[in-house]
Amino acid sequence: MDISLSEEDKAFQQEVREFLEEHLPKGAEVWSKRKEWFEAGKAKGGWDVPKWPKEFGGPGWNASQHYIWDRETCDKSLPLVLPFGQVMLAPILMNYGSKEQQEKFLPDIRDHKVNWCQGYSEPGAGSDLASLKTKAELNEAGTHYVVNGTKIWTTMGHIADWMFCLTRTQTTDVRQEGITFLLIDMKTPGIEVKPIITLGGSHHVNQVFFDNVEVPVENRVGEEGKGWTYAKGLLQHERSAIAGISRTLVSLQKLKRNALKVKVGDGNLMDDNSYRKKLAEAEIDLRALEFTELRSLAGVQAGGAPGSESSILKLKGTIMQQRVQELTIEAAGPYAINWGHAKAGPSFSRMGMEMYLNGRAATVYGGCSEVQKDVISKRVLGLG
Amino acid sequence: MNFDLSEEQTLLKDSIQKFIADNYELSVRRKQSKQKPGYSEEHWKTFADLGWLGLPFPEQYGGFGGNLIDTMVVMEELGKGLALEPYFATVVLAGNALLLGGTEAQKEKLIPEIIAGDTKATFAYAEEQARYNLEDVATSAEKSGDGYVLNGTKSVVWNGSTADYVIVAARTSGNRTDRDGITCFLVKADAEGIKMTNYPTVCGHRASEITFTDVKVSAEDIVGEEGKGIEIVEEVADRAILALSAEAVGAMEVLYKDTVSYTSQREQFGHPLSDFQTVKHKLAEMFVETEQTRSMLYRATIEKEANEEKDARLDIHALKHMVGKYGRFIGQGAVQLHGGMGQTEELAIGHYFIRLQVIDTQFGDEDFHLQQFANKMDVPTEGGDEMMLPF
Numbered sequence: 001m002d003i004s005l006s007e008e009d010k011a012f013q014q015e016v017r018e019f020l021e022e023h024l025p026k027g028a029e030v031w032s033k034r035k036e037w038f039e040a041g042k043a044k045g046g047w048d049v050p051k052w053p054k055e056f057g058g059p060g061w062n063a064s065q066h067y068i069w070d071r072e073t074c075d076k077s078l079p080l081v082l083p084f085g086q087v088m089l090a091p092i093l094m095n096y097g098s099k100e101q102q103e104k105f106l107p108d109i110r111d112h113k114v115n116w117c118q119g120y121s122e123p124g125a126g127s128d129l130a131s132l133k134t135k136a137e138l139n140e141a142g143t144h145y146v147v148n149g150t151k152i153w154t155t156m157g158h159i160a161d162w163m164f165c166l167t168r169t170q171t172t173d174v175r176q177e178g179i180t181f182l183l184i185d186m187k188t189p190g191i192e193v194k195p196i197i198t199l200g201g202s203h204h205v206n207q208v209f210f211d212n213v214e215v216p217v218e219n220r221v222g223e224e225g226k227g228w229t230y231a232k233g234l235l236q237h238e239r240s241a242i243a244g245i246s247r248t249l250v251s252l253q254k255l256k257r258n259a260l261k262v263k264v265g266d267g268n269l270m271d272d273n274s275y276r277k278k279l280a281e282a283e284i285d286l287r288a289l290e291f292t293e294l295r296s297l298a299g300v301q302a303g304g305a306p307g308s309e310s311s312i313l314k315l316k317g318t319i320m321q322q323r324v325q326e327l328t329i330e331a332a333g334p335y336a337i338n339w340g341h342a343k344a345g346p347s348f349s350r351m352g353m354e355m356y357l358n359g360r361a362a363t364v365y366g367g368c369s370e371v372q373k374d375v376i377s378k379r380v381l382g383l384g
Numbered sequence: 385m386n387f388d389l390s391e392e393q394t395l396l397k398d399s400i401q402k403f404i405a406d407n408y409e410l411s412v413r414r415k416q417s418k419q420k421p422g423y424s425e426e427h428w429k430t431f432a433d434l435g436w437l438g439l440p441f442p443e444q445y446g447g448f449g450g451n452l453i454d455t456m457v458v459m460e461e462l463g464k465g466l467a468l469e470p471y472f473a474t475v476v477l478a479g480n481a482l483l484l485g486g487t488e489a490q491k492e493k494l495i496p497e498i499i500a501g502d503t504k505a506t507f508a509y510a511e512e513q514a515r516y517n518l519e520d521v522a523t524s525a526e527k528s529g530d531g532y533v534l535n536g537t538k539s540v541v542w543n544g545s546t547a548d549y550v551i552v553a554a555r556t557s558g559n560r561t562d563r564d565g566i567t568c569f570l571v572k573a574d575a576e577g578i579k580m581t582n583y584p585t586v587c588g589h590r591a592s593e594i595t596f597t598d599v600k601v602s603a604e605d606i607v608g609e610e611g612k613g614i615e616i617v618e619e620v621a622d623r624a625i626l627a628l629s630a631e632a633v634g635a636m637e638v639l640y641k642d643t644v645s646y647t648s649q650r651e652q653f654g655h656p657l658s659d660f661q662t663v664k665h666k667l668a669e670m671f672v673e674t675e676q677t678r679s680m681l682y683r684a685t686i687e688k689e690a691n692e693e694k695d696a697r698l699d700i701h702a703l704k705h706m707v708g709k710y711g712r713f714i715g716q717g718a719v720q721l722h723g724g725m726g727q728t729e730e731l732a733i734g735h736y737f738i739r740l741q742v743i744d745t746q747f748g749d750e751d752f753h754l755q756q757f758a759n760k761m762d763v764p765t766e767g768g769d770e771m772m773l774p775f
Contacts, residue, residue, distance in 0.1 A: 001387055001453050003686050253764065260767030270763060273755075280758035284680075284702040291679035298387050312672050346769050370665070377664035380671060381644050384659070 003294070009064050016072045019044060024076060034079035038112065049086060049110055056094055056106060063297045070290075074246035075253055082156060083242070085109035085116040089164050092181075096222040096230045105162075105183070119151040119165030119184070119208065120231070126364075127371040129166070130175040130228065134210065136167035136182060138217070138224075145169075145182060145220070147190075147213040153365065157193050157206035160186050166227050181227035183219040190214075200358035201339075235367065242366050243310075243317025245289050251324050252283055258348050259331050269331055278330075282323050289316055311379075315372040318362035325359045328352040387682060393457050399434060400458060404465030410732050416468060417588035421546045423468035432501030437475055441483065445495035452623065452689045456630040456681065463634025466735055468588060470504055470543035476627045477542065477620060478505030481551045481568060485608025485616045490570055494549065505549040508538035508594055509617050516748040518617050520561045523596060525554035525569065530603055532556070534569065534577075534596040542746075544592025545582040547573045551607055552596070553617050566613035570605045587742040588735070622696075625704050625747050626685050632707045632743045633678050635736040639718040640670040642733055647721055663721060670717050673710040680706050701757040708750025711740035 005013060023040040025033035041048030045059055050069055052058020061069065081087075086109055093102055108114040125132040134149030147167055157163070163184045170178030186193070190213040195203045222230055256279065262269040269275055293313055329336040329352050335345025336353055363369045377383045389397060407427060416424050431437050439454050441447025448454075455476065462471060479498060482491055482505075497503035514520030523536025534554055544550065550571050558565030571578070577599035580592045608616045644667055647657040657663050684699035715737035719726040722733050729735075744750060 001389060001393075001682070001686065003387075253762075254768075254770045257764045257766070257768040257770055260764065261769050268767065273758070276758045277754055280754055280761055281705075283761055284705055284754070284757060285676070287683065287699065287702055288676045288680040288706060291683040292676060295387050295679060295682070312675060316672060316676065348769055348771060351771055373665040373668040374661070376668040376671060377658075381664075381667055383644065383648065383664055383667070 003064065003067070005064070005068070009068060012065055013068045013072065016069060019047065020072060020076065025079065030077050030079050037079050042110075049090075051087065052090065052110075053094070056090075056102070057110065063294075066297055067294055070246050070293075074249050074290075077250060081112075082115065084118055084156070084160075084164075085114065088118065089116055092164070092221065092230050092233065095233065096181075098218075098221075100218065101183070101221065114161045115156060115159050117154050117157045117160035117163045117186075119154060119163040121153045121365075122150060123152050123207075127368045129231075129367075130179070132166055132168060132179065134165070134167050136169050136180055136215070138169070139214075142217065144214040144216055145180075147182070147184065147210045147215055149210050151208045151210075152205075153196070154193070154206045154208050155204055155365075157186075157208050158195060158203070162186060163208070164221075166231055169224050176228040178225050179227040179231075180224050181221040181230050182215050183221065184213065184215050185219075188213050188215070198358050199360065200354035200356075202354060202358055204358065242362070243289070243293070243313035244321060245286060245293055245313070245317050248317070248321050248324055249283075249286050249290070251321075251328075252279065252286065255279070255324060255328055255331060258328070258346065262331050262333065262346060275327075275330070278327055282320060282327065285316065285323075286320055289313065289320065292316075311372045311375045314366060315369055315376075318369070321362050322356075322359050325352070325356040329356050389453075389457065393454060396436075396439075396454065397457050397461055400436070400461035401464075403430065403434070404461065404467070408465040408467065410466075410735070413466060413468060413588070413735075417584075422543075422584070422588075422590040423470065423546075427467075428469050428501050431469060431471065432499065436471070437501055438499035440475065440479060441495050441499060445491060446499050447495065452626060452685050455623075455627055456685050459627045459630035460634035463631030463739075464638050466588075466635075466732070466739060470506070470546060472624070472627060472631075473506040473543035473547065474498060474504045476624055477507035478547075478549065478551055480620045480623050481507055481607055481616055482570075484619050485568060485613075486570075487604070487607075489604065490607065494570075503548045504543070504546055505551065506541055506543050506547040507551050507620060508541045508544070509553045509620070510539050510541075511537065512539045516752045517561070518621060519563050519566070519614055521553055521555045521566050522560050523552070523554045525556045525567055525601070527556070528600070531605075532567075532569070532601050532603075534571070534599040534601060537593060537595045539593055541580075541592045541594050543590055544573070544580050544594055545590050549573060550578075550594065552594075553613050554596075556610055558611075563614050565611050566617065567610045568607040568613040568616050569601045570607050571599065571601055575599050575601075585742060587739045589742075621747050622688060622700050625700050626681075626688060628743050628746055629677075629681050629684075629703050629707045632711050632740055633674065633681050635740050635743075636670075636674040636677060636711060636714045639714050639733065639736050639740075640667065640674050643667060643670065643718045643721050646725075646733075650723070657721070666717055666721060670714045673713055677703075677706045677710050698757060698760060698762075701753040701760070703753075704748055705750050705753040705757060707740075708744040708753070711744060712750075715740045 023037055025037055038048045046052060046057050047059055049058045054060030090106060090109055093105055120129055122132050122134060136145040136147045138145055163186055165182045165184050167180050167182050168178055169180040172178045190211040192209040194207045196205045196207060197203055198205060259269040264272055332346060332349030332352055335349045338344050338350055435448060436458060438447040439450040439458060443449045482494060494503060511522055523538060525532040525534050538552060550573050552569050552571055553566055554569060555565055556567040577597045579595045582590060582592045585591050647663055650657050680703045684696060684703045687696040687699055718733050719737050725731055726733055
């Protein structure tokens with residue numbers, strides 16, 4: 001058992017620090033200068049796609065290098081990368097995609113030229129994903145699949161150029177069979193995207209309708225009918241990614257800064273011992289979770305897949321996101337009610353409430369908490 | 385980076401597991417716990433013969449020069465076996481106090497005896513009014529001629545009744561709650577003026593209240609520097625927390641695994657209990673919190689071993705908080721899911737639950753360490769009004 005930094009690791013840590021110091025956009029520039037940041041990462045040798053292996057242009061870091069990167073970046077605000085392409089789809093293409101697909105899609109994902117969305121859930125297939133019904137039929141010429149049906153809760157579907165999508169090509173007794181993984185160009189005729197407004201008043205998710213949408217066969221990933229197997233691998237990546245542990249730790253630090261500015265009599269909210277202990281309790285769970293993630297990473301490094309630990313990370317990680325959101329609106333206090341944009345009370349409260357409300361989805365999407373517990377009891381505890 | 389045990393650690397783990405499997409049936413434990421001295425002297429000899437007592441001590445005193453991870457392995461396995469032997473008091477508490485502050489003469493005499501299993505010792509640091517505050521020491525050590533005279537009462541001294549030596553934290557100067565002015569002394573347990581009130585603990589171990597009335601000690605009996613004893617007390621407490629937490633994680637693992645197996649066999653309403661989703665989910669939560677606590681155990685132990693002071697400080701508080709909070713969650717959950725049988729003394733499950741409950745009271749409980757963490761956590765120096773991060 002050893003996580004001490006070797007001389008090589010220490011040198012790497014130094015390199016990371018220097019890189020961040022030189023290239024990470026400061027303050028508000030995190031939005032305006034994100035392009036420069038990605039370019040600097042790319043020039044550095046794949047640091048723009050930290051999790052990618054070397055053969056696909058990533059840095060090919062080992063587990064301790066990933067650890068160092070996460071530790072060095074967790075208290076900094078990195079430009080946000082939507083996870084759908086880079087984190088969720090890319091590993092599937094690398095593992096199951098054809099060479100042509102890899103060459104066609106990976107470079108654009110990497111360069112943020114193409115936005116992806118995920119087409120999994122359907123009105124009748126939520127956490128019970130295998131009951132999906134969106135139909136894909138091969139045309140007589142065998143050149144295209146014709147897709148009919150609907151997908152729902154499609155995050156960022158309204159800005160997406162492409163969707164990776166689970167479709168049913170066959171109905172068998174085993175529901176997990178007969179599912180095919182397709183890549184669909186969102187500009188194809190017959191696709192309609194309708195917005196869904198969530199509790200926080202925002203438009204992130206959509207319902208997508210398919211009416212005789214033609215998808216070329218070369219956009220099928222892997223074999224017909226094997227899509228479930230590919231998606232399952234992806235779900236584990238998704239679960240690790242949406243746990244967002246480092247990000248929640250950053251949020252917690254931001255929350256402390258905000259709390260210092262919240263007035264309580266002549267002092268501030270950080271003087272309130274009961275509130276301070278709530279923050280401490282959240283931070284403790286997150287610090288443990290950071291190490292659970294590291295243990296999971298070490299397992300992957302040793303040749304395993306992100307397995308049952310990814311369910312722990314998803315389950316606890318999303319609970320902790322929600323906890324920090326709760327504590328944020330608690331900090332806003334009476335001003336948590338401000339639902340307009342007038343300057344009334346601290347400005348973090350408006351967005352804090354929005355995020356709290358929208359954040360309720362975190363324990364629902366990507367396999368709800370109840371499903372994660374089912375997964376753990378089946379896969380880890382061996383209960384049928 | 386890896387979280388695997390070394391070959392030596394794996395062998396150590398296996399040998400303790402085998403010993404526990406062969407010797408620690410619950411009925412035997414119960415019998416030994418109830419009769420004097422409260423554990424098996426024969427087992428203690430075996431601990432010595434197999435080298436477990438010498439593990440953390442440097443080779444120059446006949447030990448094996450082990451580190452905190454080795455101790456973690458031992459304590460986790462002893463925890464799984466609910467072992468009664470005074471390994472914690474003698475090796476972890478007194479052993480570390482000696483290592484940290486002992487004079488060469490003290491170490492050369494006592495450590496080889498401890499390793500051989502011939503001498504036992506304990507650490508009397510706590511007092512009733514202090515609760516979990518290590519700096520609150522009323523017991524006085526007044527200078528008298530070349531030596532000192534001890535007066536006062538130390539509370540909840542682990543395995544006091546079988547100790548040959550007691551290392552005592554007493555006040556040589558300052559006020560009762562001053563950080564400075566505490567000094568540690570090595571005292572023979574049968575010295576004149578020492579009175580022990582011994583009692584069994586709810587978890588089957590033994591503890592003592594020790595009263596010192598004009599007990600004479602010499603300057604050579606000081607462990608560490610005069611007036612700076614708090615440094616030893618705190619360092620021993622850190623290592624004690626790591627050891628107890630390893631024991632707790634061992635107990636937590638047994639609890640959730642035993643409960644999985646019990647609920648898979650026990651049938652009600654025509655099904656094994658584990659067929660019911662409400663039971664499955666509870667078991668999944670027990671597994672998750674065991675692994676979470678194990679992660680923090682690894683984190684704090686590794687940081688402490690690597691002398692990463694700031695992180696280790698925070699994570700030792702975090703760990704003891706989690707051990708209290710999740711230990712209770714898992715212990716109570718196991719008892720609940722064992723139904724009527726869970727209420728009985730007959731099953732091992734209740735004894736692990738009780739042990740976890742007791743560990744929460746040793747060296748600061750869940751709430752105490754949450755407060756410590758809250759006091760010491762990283763708080764930015766300047767406030768702001770910042771946007772929070774989206775998902």
